[in-house]
Amino acid sequence: MDLTFSSEDEAFRAEVRDWLAENLVGDFAALSGLGGSGREHEAYAERLEWNRHLAASGWTCLGWPVEHGGRGLSLSQQVIFHEEYAKADAPGRVNHLGEELLGPTLIALGTAEQQARFLPRIRAVEELWCQGYSEPGAGSDLAAVRTKARLEDGRWIIDGQKIWTSLAHQADWCFVIARTDSGSQRHAGLSYLLVPMDQPGVDVRPIIQLTGTSEFNEVFFDAATTSADLVVGEPGDGWKVAMATLGFERGVSTIGQQVGFARELAAIEDVARRSGRIADPIIADRIARATVGLEVMRVHALRTLSNIDSGAEKSRGFESIAKLIWARWHRDLGELAMDVLGASALGVGADYALDEWQTLYLFSRADTIYGGSDEVQRNVIAERVLGLPRESRP
Template sequence: MSSAMRSATGGVEEFRAAIRDWLGEQLRGDFAALRGLGGPGREHEAFAERLAWERHMAAHGWTCVGWPEEYGGRGASIEQQIAFHEEYALADAPARVNHIGEQLLGPTLLDHGTEEQKARFLPGIRAVEELWCQGYSEPDAGSDLAAVRTRAVRDGDAWVVHGQKTWTSLAHEAQWCFVLARTEPRAPGARPHAGLSYLLVPLDQPGVEIRPITQLTGTGEFNEVFFDGARTPASHVVGAPGDGWRIAMATLGYERGVSTLGQQVGFRRELDALVALARANGAAADPLLRDRLVRAWTGLRALRANALTGTDPSLAKLCWSHWHRDLGELAMDVRGAAATLAAGEPYELDDWQRLFLFSRADTVYAGSSEIQRNIIAERVLGLPKEPRP
């Protein structure tokens, strides 16, 4: 066992020091230019180079650190995983390109996949050789995920998929998509999520069309994905056919896991830069703006405390998404009238404008705020469910 691997079984501070030292050594030379690149609204930045960086991480055993060692991970504890994500963000390392595979599908397969599925898909995720996207939302089924209309029909030893997904992050870069599809007709009086299945579908095949969606930021990391007779082997269903809702909810739980602590380091960096801007341009002298900056500071510390104590994932998502959206609005007010002017032709945005525009989506993607409030009310507080038509 290497010294780096042994650190995963040692103390948290030893593990933290190992990843900090490795990042300090490796983010040099050609990789030094990648610092700070990528992330929400900026996924187009140096994507090929960031992919090469992440494969470099994989070659040195720094991907999938929380996975069991038998599946290529380091078996890192929750505390060590927190340390990893925080140190990665503190190093200003480039945004990860394999988050959906490593943080969402990988844990789903570890907990719910067959051994054959684990053997087929986990090595490609760990090595960053196969990228994944999430096929949940549809034009008429975003927050109401149980209303998905994409359907899959069994045809011999394959599933045949027809339908449309939207807001599919990085589908244009991915080779695979995990798709929530209806495989059984909805029976009268049945629960809306009954009969859904969780399928693993290859994207590079006839019957799949991917169209990037141009966002307010001018970038196109979200996509529409059309399935018209796309096929995937019958064995590529996670869990039992018809049990897709349970698997899909498990995936959403992983999405809101410890990696959000690294996200909060990025939030802190944005807030620190905004405070510096407010001091430089005089906005900090405005008592109302100064009060909002203080509220943002205290709110960020509340986010961290909640994450460390294992707050319900829906509550955590509700809190961070509103905090970040409010930070975008605060940035525009700190900048004043200059915030309304593009930095250049034809539509060049600065970092504050991009933050404001992209953060409008924070309260929608990965579960809208309205749905999170319903989940908290019904499943956490035990309140009566809303009447449904």
């Protein structure tokens, strides 16, 4: 494994760094650090404008093939962009689900007509997307979805409920997993539909979280419709498409995520030093363990991405292993922040005004659940990587 970057890569790094320094100014400078996990509500309109500025300057869809509107950059250059973006404390982008999940899925599995219709608007941040996967009773067990769709007069008619749908209240479209084969069970008979959100049959209800914010939503489909040709892959083949999307979800952008984690850890260590809590050997040991854990996370990600970039077979179970590592590490970081702050972390301001560490702690409680719970990730590794017997299911 070679974790070094070429001279061409380093020149690209300088280009990214210079562009961010020249453009994160004026009104955009005020957005620094806003919009991270659990804080997607912050300055949303302004961050949307910033994301469109990125697009107009050619800084979206970096890894997409040139023929689909991307820049066709190497994996190492994509890593560099995400590293420098995070180091610059640039604001959280609003187009992650379209750019990082649906776009690559359409490039890999969509029709030419679907690609022409949706990819340019995703790249330009003109249409935003949400993900219609989880349901009550079908969260970690995605194959248990009960939302149904039937083909009628050239349109899919959709009925059902989704939950924990990130940013559905701001999305123009949703990629929805629905059961289109009546009487089918589990992985069979599912389809991957592209559904417009602005229609009478779609009802979005925000969910108030522990943080007091509500980027998650319930979405109800009551005879909602979409065109018959807006199914990705063949009808009934939605499980394969859904799994492809999840594979894209845990890709190169995790490197930028880790830079953000490093910033949080450094800030917590600074608080511990200024307060004298670093003198507590247990606190000092936990900070040291977090530092080591972060480096393990980074090397694991770079090693796997390096294998992919070199054309080697993708490491089996990479997505599940990576999710287990970062989710538990970040949850533990939230607990460490509370212990470093001590009793002062227990009070909140007027109108339940949480500080950054309280927000980190409360939101990170969900890290080991959303995006695939730890239990499910362990099952994936056990069954698909280690070849152990499948867990018994009712």
